[in-house]
Amino acid sequence: MDNQRVKWVRAEDGRPMVSGVSYDRPSAEQRKTALEAEGAKDIEIAKVKPGQ
Template sequence: MAITMQNFGLTWTDPDGTARASVVSYDRASADDRKRELEEAGASGVEVVATRPGERLVPKG
């Protein structure tokens, strides 16, 4: 049975209004943890986005 690895990145807006995107890939559990950390730090619009290996997210906005 093959195991499919799924990668995730995050996009968000800092409290000062700067759009950001992660430059690393996370597994789902780690991405959810990072999302919670960002929200606790005051970031808004935090989204977990599925990515392909090597894909870099672009900040929104």
Template sequence: MTTTMISYRLDWTDPDGKTHTSAVTYDKPSAEHRKTRLETEGCTGIVIRQVKPGEL
């Protein structure tokens, strides 16, 4: 049996309007935690998206 890890990136807009995409990938729980931290920092438009294998 093989387990495949699904990776996620986040896209968001910081409080001064600059858009970002995470430079690293996360597992789902870590992505959710990062989203919560970004919300606390006042960021908006936060999207967690699945990354396909090999996608940058």
């Protein structure tokens, strides 16, 4: 399984954020969609090594 982290910038205050958990690719895509609906900016899915 590939491990993915989601990075984004909060719309409210411009604060950069990163997910606290690792996702599989389909779950990361779902999280990205949810963040887009919330108005987040610069959303990126990044591959990480297990345990990172």
